[in-house]
Amino acid sequence: MSWKSLLSPSSPRYTPLGFPDSPASRLPPRRVLYAGAAAVATIFVLATAGWHVSNRSPFHDPSYFETVKLPEGYKWKFDPSRDSLNYGLTDEQCNAAFPDLFLELDRAQKFFSDKKIQQKDVHLSTDAELNDHWNGKTRAEFHLMIYNGELIVIDEAKGEPDRSRGLAAMASMYRAINAHPNPRDIPNVEFILDLHDNSQPGPDGKIRFTWARHKDNPYMWVVPDFDGWTYPDDAVGSYVQFRNDVAEIEKPFEDKIPQLSWRGSLGVNHGLRQALMDASEGKGWSDVKAIDWRTRSNVLAMKDFCNYQYVAHTEGNTWSGRLRYLHNCNSVPVIHELDWVAHYYPLLQDSGKYQNYVKVKRDFSDLDEKMQYLVDHPHVAKRIAAQSAQTFRDRYLTPAAEACYWRRMFAHYASVLDFEPRLYDEEVVDGEVVRRLRRGQTFERFAFRGKDGYEHGIFDDSKDKAECKNDTPPAPATPVMTPLTPLTPVATPVALPLDTPVPIPEAPKPAVVDANETPAENVETPAPTVNQNDFYGQ
Known part of the structure; x- marks a missing residue:
């Protein structure tokens, strides 16, 4: 078969x-x-x-899931190794992790609580204001709005600062907004972002979002500077990349070079910086050098400052962005009396058990005395360095903290607005709306657009479609070649309990700092060179 x-x-x-x-x-x-x-x-x-x-992931906060019962007594705590890049912390988590981060915002909110900000206060600098206060020169400013959780660019004015500053700040805002579980919970606000180092000059009572304010000007709202996204130089890169680079080369305090390091241009804030040069000349503890930008002599990569036990900070045209980077080092910051306030400066402590920097006079006349004491008492220096790293690197200058600051800033600012931002301009005839025009562009579209170009295979060169004054795409970055720093395996940097101050060993302690010391008269300083390339804020 x-x-x-x-x-x-x-x-x-x-x-x-x-x-x-x-x-x-x-x-x-x-x-x-x-x-x-x-x-x-x-x-x-x-x-x-x-x-x-x-079996949910332990990296999710159980409070987000109503179906999960929290263990009795559960209390979330900020863990730098886990949470430093968490841009979406809740308001409660932001308060728990960064209780003192919002002091500058509280100050601004209190100042405006009985004044209120009017619609007429929110506008780009007018021609009359430019003529009266800036000799007719334009100011680099962005007119921005947050509406229903969207970041919107209403208008832009050109100025001398690189446009990338504004794009970096807006990118940070955008990230903070969209990391929130529901961006529409963020209140509607409308404001002007000034891109200049010094946003102070202008009519009395001018209100701006700015990188720093003079200590005597209460009208400014201080934002995290653009370096929180990226420094506009390929040699430094993004802020997150910089922090990772520092982590690779960081070493114990006692293994670092026992000197005070500083690099900078004397063409910026000359009098103050020359005073630092004079006070440190010929000292054994000094590695203080000026940079010649024509030859690039004495340039030091930003991360390499962390190889020193002591790092000096000086203001530039106004504030200087260098301090953010120096605070990522397990080193002792040496800082002169400051005239300018950045968003986290209220956290600086110059004495007591939480001391996180050493303050010197603005003319540096007491620098040698302070440095000699630190060199002779390394246990004190090590404690200050560890407190600085714990406070700033591991907490208040993390990207997570910055996102919390942005969202809290929008909330505080909204609480003192006397108007509701509007999404449309309306044309009214005989009491009826005959035309509605949406204001501005969303950040996604604004950041992507160019002056001329092809879209969907169609070339559009019309000039009347631009909704912002500055319709020029940012210039491409120029690569900067810097020598590579060899990586050396090192021991784990000092780690301290976040809630426990470091005990100070008993030792003779001549006054390193005096909270009540009388500031010396300011060294006469020539007018700042506004177009000086203050590399790394130096």
Whole structure:
């Protein structure tokens, strides 16, 4: 009998499940098999669903999931190794992790609480203001709005600072807004962002979002500077990249170079910086050098400052962005009396058990005395360095902290607005709205656009479609070649309990700092060179 005849339905040996004398002939009917398989699948789904709910990732905050019961006594705590890049912390988590971060915002909110900000206060600098206060020169400013959780660019004015500053700040805002579980919970606000180092000059009572304010000007709202996104130089890169680079080369305090490091241009804030040069000249503790930008002599990569036990900070045209970077080092910051306030400066402590920097006079006349004491008492220096790293690197200058600051800033600012931002301009004729025009562009579109270009295969060179004054795309960055720093395996940097101050060993302690010391008269300083390339804020 051939194999074909065996498979014929007429064959006595053929059945739908096989041959009568084969094992298949003893299987249950097909419908019984289907029913059994369905039952097994149902049991499996129910079992795995229960397992999924009970095994959520420990990196999620259980408070977000109403179906999960928190353990009794559960309390979330900020962990730098886990949470430093968490841009979406809740308001409660922001308060718990960064309780003192919002002091500058509290000051601004209190100042405006009985004044309120009017719609007329929010506008780009007018021609009359430019003529009266800036000799007719334009100011680099962005007119921005947050509406229903969207960042909107209403208008832009050109100025001398690089446009990338504004784009970097807006990118940071955008990140903070969209990391929130519901961006529409962020209140609607409208404001002007000034890109200049010094946003102070202008009519009395001018209100701006600015990188820093003079200590005597209460009208400015201080934002995290653009370096929180990236420094506009390829040699430094993004802020997150810089922090990672520092982590790779960081070493214990006692293994660092026991000197005070500083690099900077004397063409910026000359009098103050020359005073530092004079006070440190010929000292064994000094590695203080000026940079010649024509030859690039004495340039030091920003991360390499962390190889020193002591790092000096000086203001530039106004504030200087260098301090943010120096605070990422396990080193002692040495800072002169400051005239300018950045968003986190209220956290600087120059004395007491939480001291995180050493303050010197603005003319540096006491620098040698302070440095000699630190060199002779390394246990004190090590404690200050560790407190600085713990406070700033591991907490208040993390990207997570910056996102919390942006969202809290929008909330504080909204609380003192006397108007509701509007999404549309309306044309009204005889009491009826005949035309509505949406204001500005969303940040996504604004950051992507160019002056001329092809879209969907169609070239559009019309000039009247631009909704902002500055329709020029940012210039491409110029690569900067710097020598590579060899990486050396090092020990883990000092780690301190976040809630416990470091005990100070008993030792003779001549006054390193005096909170009540009288500021010396300011060194006469020539007018700042506004177009000076203050590299790394130096």
